[in-house]
Amino acid sequence: MKKLLVLSTAAMLSIGALSGCGKEDNKSAEGSNGETKLTLWYPEGNTSAAYQEVIDAFNKEHDGEIEAEIEFIPRGNKYAYEDKISAAATSNTLPDLVAMDGPNVANYADAGIIQPIDGMIEEQDQFVDSVIKQGTFEDKLYAISPMESTVALFYNVKMLEEAGITPPKTLEEAWTWDEFYAAAKKLTNKEKGIYGVNWTLDYGEWIIYFTGPTVWSNGGSFIAEDGSKADGHVNGPKTVEALKYLQKFTKEGLVNLQPTPTEFEDGKAAMMLMGSWEWAKLKDYPDTEWGITYYPKSPNGEQVSPSGDWAWGVSTSAKDKEAAAELLNFIHTKENVLKLAAVEDKPPARTDAFTELAEWDKEPLNVLKDQVLETAHPRPLTTSYPVLSTKYGQAVQNIFLGGDVQEELDKVAKEVDTDIDRKN
Template sequence: MSLAGILAACGGNDADSSTEEAQNGGDEGDTPSDVVETGDVDQGVEASGDEDVVLDMWIHQTGEDETDFYIERIDAFNEANDHIHVNAEIIIDDGGSSYSDAVNASLVAGNLPDVLALDGPYVASFAEADILMAVDDYLSDEDRSDFVDSILEQGSYNGELYSLGAMEASVPLYYNKDIFEEEGIEAPETLEDAWTWDEFMEVAQELTTEDRYGLNMFMNYGVGEWLTFMGAPFVWSNNGDIISEDGTTSEGYLNGPETLEALEYVKSLFEEGVVDLTPGEMQFEEGNAAMALGGPWIAVSAEDADLNWGMMPYPYSEQMKSPSGSMAYGVTTSSEHPDEAFELMHWMTNEESVEGLSEVTGMPPARISAFESMDKYQELPWSIMREQVIETAHARPQTPAYPVLTDAFAQAFHAAALGEDIQPVLDQQVQRVERELQRFND
């Protein structure tokens, strides 16, 4: 089965990681050409031949610090396991979808690696295509209970677990402390004090002036995964969903009354002029927006800009929900050494790896034990992100039709931002999703 169509949406503008998750790969039938071999290989130490098992692993390239961390962890795994040696390939990021192309080409050629990095929302596509093997039997109950629920949710398909992530993601409501102090506005500091939609709108309007927007939603990221990642919680918070729980239909969900009401609210934010449809890249960091719905990477850029900033919980309608999901690892069905491959997958997601990756990237950890051991998550502002990841995080739907579903929602969200009549757009997008779902429902 060719995954060219299924995986096409995996690349491009994906805001699930601390850097752009654009991915890269190589030529059909060969090892991907644009790769950096790592593990001990990168340092000139080849497998000695005494190892019982040699594993291949693919990792997408991100920022230099994050990539170096992956290399260090793989090197440490090789040193700790005399009977296993990992040959890892860091596939170079070219800003496109080449990582997906590499997976597709290697699938056709029959040379997939033993362990594969993949974007969490696409686990179902890989599982449905029989690329990933279920790992439930390998994971102990104690270990399973240490992962935050959203990591297990994003890694599961049809009741089986296929992937584990080392880091999570979230979208808090950032705010400019100086502006809030000037305007006499008190920011909520716990989930219990989170703003409702009405309260959020009122404050956003109050903070909007001729020279400043009340809110930045980073619409400059484009019409892509960001709009689903950041925007779908408006629907979930309104007791809605964008696909049925059993994944068989989007009719009555993506175009249902809860989704319509949520996008009408989003539409009103733009109609009231509190959000800029075309913000500058550093609008929030430069003080030209008082608040921002952004990922963990905004904390890094705000800190670099010397901004006096804080975090608040994601605003809600009927129930508190927040974005989640990031890169994960899976064992491929083509691996001849699944036991050892899971050992590697587990190593890359154990507490030491999870904690170290969080320190390097600023992304929240995937394990509860890491949250408990890291001091920064015990106090503001990062306690907000801890609370969201543990208590309100909601994974995007696991369906093999996800590439079409997420584009359909993003198109509808963008239509709302443009002030269009939303119901006809939703109805049209549902037709697209239903056609795609037929492929998997038959």
């Protein structure tokens, strides 16, 4: 069967073929007073209270017509939320609106969990291009997001000044790979235990998210545009070259392979490649003067930054698509986008929302805004994304530990293509 739902490492081991969700048993229902009942699922987290406020406001505005109920799903392990959706898809008990991490859009669409929302989104032209691209599968829009994210280069102002290093202030001046490497080397002081740059090392989604721009900027890729093949892409010469460049940092001790959670904040790393959300956490360290500059680019490539955040789609179990669209649009009004983005300290996904945020026009947040609007690049949309992300993350871990770049990426290509072939 063609449609195979692959949502997580756990799901890859436990879920068989899924031929699409039935539309006969659905979660949309009519209450005793004639109201249309809608349900939503979202992973429990920082935005739970804000989302509850949004849903309460929606219910007040649509009293007697539509009543929505949001359920926040605890994430007892990294994939608990995705596993719950997998189980609900199998048993036809999906909610009307489903929240999903951006790279899962292709999986959910191909498996029949979510349905196209083309023509349903009001003021669609106000959303940043990367959000629309992230939510599109096989030329149809399936999901939309209220927030965006990116990765940029944070730096210790005092350390760079003492080293005589001036970080780029405009997108056009962004450091090339060679300039970034030279700065990291100059800032590394092994006698004092100070590393040139900090980046998080794990097997999770972070690896492909933060290294992706290095690959794309160099003209590399992870998979064919149509998702048909990984061989020649994730292990292609441009991708290999990009990973060899990153490997230099760990091989030469410019990056700590066993960093503490607050290495940068404690002054033990002069720079840090980290997500856009980090700026809010740094406010808890008033003794550390910091700034943000742009993600470094390949000398021969274009400026690229990563993007992607949690998005909303309408499930195939939704009976009242018109009511679901009403709720979907309410969540994504400019007012509510601003409310949700403020809680997460993330860039809003609507360009008109940025006009309400004066602080994003000034240093240091202007860097994050520039990247969201000008250089954002979503992760690959492929039904084999969970395999790609997991295997690539493991390979890069090995590469940072000294593994052969070509050999490690060849393994990734083989694993991903096996998964692709299994689905066809």
